Amino acid sequence: MDIEQVPTKTWPRNAWYVACTPDEIDGKPLGRQICGERMVFFRGGDGKVAALDDFCPHRGAPLSLGFVQGGALVCGYHGLAMGCEGSTVAMPGQRVGGFPPIRTFPVIERYGFIWVWPGDAEAADPARLHHLEWAESDEWAYGGGLYHVACDYRLMIDNLMDLTHETYVHATSIGQKEIDEAPVKTRVVGKEVVTSRFMDGIKAPPFWQMALESAGLPGDATVDRWQVCRFSLPSHVMIEVGVALEGKGGYDADDKDKASSIVVDFITPETETSHWYFWGMARRFAVQDKALTDTIREGQGKIFGEDMEILQLQQRNLDRYPDRKLLLLNIDAGGVRSRMMIDRALAEEAGARQLTQRADTV
The missing domain is CATH 3.90.380.10 (Naphthalene 1,2-dioxygenase Alpha Subunit; Chain A, domain 1)
Structure with a gap:
C-alpha cells in the first residue's frame, strides 16, 4: 500500500479508552468493538484482565461466544483454549504448542474501569492514563x-x-x-x-x-x-x-x-x-x-x-x-x-x- 493510501479513522488509536466495567466480565468473556477493532475481554487465572482479537485462530469464530475455564478463554465452537497472552494453550485431542498467537491489546484496570489501548502496543504507556482524583x-x-x-x-x-x-x-x-x-x-x-x-x-x-x-x-x-x-x-x-x-x-x-x-x-x-x-x-x-x-x-x-x-x-x-x-x-x-x-x-x-x-x- 502506498503511503498516500494509508487509511485513517476519525479517532486516535494510541490512547487509553474505557472498554468496560469489571462487572461486565464477571465470570464470562465480553465481546466489544472499540475503534473499529473487535476485541474480547476476560479475566485470567491470576485475576488480571486480558484483551484479545475476537477471532478464534482455528475457524474464525468469535472467541467472545465461549467461556472462561481455568484462567483460559475457551472457544465455544470447537474448544480451542486461548491464554491471556494470545497463545493457544489447549484443544481436545490436538497438540497446539506450535500455533501462532493472536493479537493482544494492552489493558489497565484502574479507577473502577477497564481501559484498552487499541493502537501500537509498544507505545502503550500507563502514565498517559488520566488521573481521576x-x-x-x-x-x-x-x-x-x-x-x-x-x-x-x-x-x-x-x-x-x-x-x-x-x-x-x-x-x-x-x-x-x-x-x-x-x-x-x-x-x-x-x-x-x-x-x-x-x-x-x-x-x-x-x-x-x-x-x-x-x-x-x-x-x-x-x-x-x-x-x-x-x-x-x-x-x-x-x-x-x-x-x-x-x-x-x-x-x-x-x-x-x-x-x-x-x-x-x-x-x-x-x-x-x-x-x-x-x-x-x-x-x-x-x-x-x-x-x-x-x-x-x-x-x-x-x-x-x-x-x-x-x-x-x-x-x-x-x-x-x-x-x-x-x-x-x-x-x-x-x-x-x-x-x-x-x-x-x-x-x-x-x-x-x-x-x-x-x-x-x-
Whole structure:
C-alpha cells in the first residue's frame, strides 16, 4: 500500500479508552468493538484482565461466544483454549504448542474501569492514563451507567462541550433560561479544552434543588451556579457542575455552602457512526447516602437518554445530507477546539506511520 493510501479513522488509536466495567466480565468473556477493532475481554487465572482479537485462530469464530475455564478463554465452537497472552494453550485431542498467537491489546484496570489501548502496543504507556482524583477518594461518591449510541462519537463531544441545549432538551430537570443568557468562555489550558459558564443570583432548577436539600441546604435558596466543561484526549469530557448559596463564593465556595459534582463522560468510539458512552456523576455532598446515588443515577440516565435520542436523529440527518454545511456559533467553540485537538492527534499518528513506512522501505 502506498503511503498516500494509508487509511485513517476519525479517532486516535494510541490512547487509553474505557472498554468496560469489571462487572461486565464477571465470570464470562465480553465481546466489544472499540475503534473499529473487535476485541474480547476476560479475566485470567491470576485475576488480571486480558484483551484479545475476537477471532478464534482455528475457524474464525468469535472467541467472545465461549467461556472462561481455568484462567483460559475457551472457544465455544470447537474448544480451542486461548491464554491471556494470545497463545493457544489447549484443544481436545490436538497438540497446539506450535500455533501462532493472536493479537493482544494492552489493558489497565484502574479507577473502577477497564481501559484498552487499541493502537501500537509498544507505545502503550500507563502514565498517559488520566488521573481521576474522585475515583480514589472517600470524599467523593460515584454512580454511573453505559449507553450504546448510534452516532459519531464527536457529536457527543460537541453536545457535552456546549450545554446550551440543556434549556431545551432537559427543561424539566437541569435546564433553565439563565443558561442561554450567561456568557460562555472557551480556552485551551494545557492539554484540555475548557468551556465555562457562571450564573449568579438565580433559582436552582429541579435537579439542583434536590441536590441542595440532600446537602442539608434549602432547595429554594438563591444560588450561584457553574458549568465548567473539560475535554481531554482521546475523547473524555469531565464537567464540573454545582450550585452554592448566593454570595458564598460560587465555584470556590466552602463545601458546607454548596452542592458540587463532576459529570463523568468517557466516550469510546465503536464505528464511524456509533460509540460506547460511559456516563456517571461523582459528587462531593452526602457521599455516604447510597439511596441518593441510586436516585441520581436514575435521573442522570433519563437526562442522557434525552441526549441520545437527539444525537441519533442528528446522525441520521447528517447521513441523509452529507454535503450540507452546518452553521457555527460562538457557543460551538468548545466542540470546535476539541475537534481541532483530535485532528492534531490524528495528524501526528499519520505522520508517525508514514515515517515508519518510509523506514521499512529503505
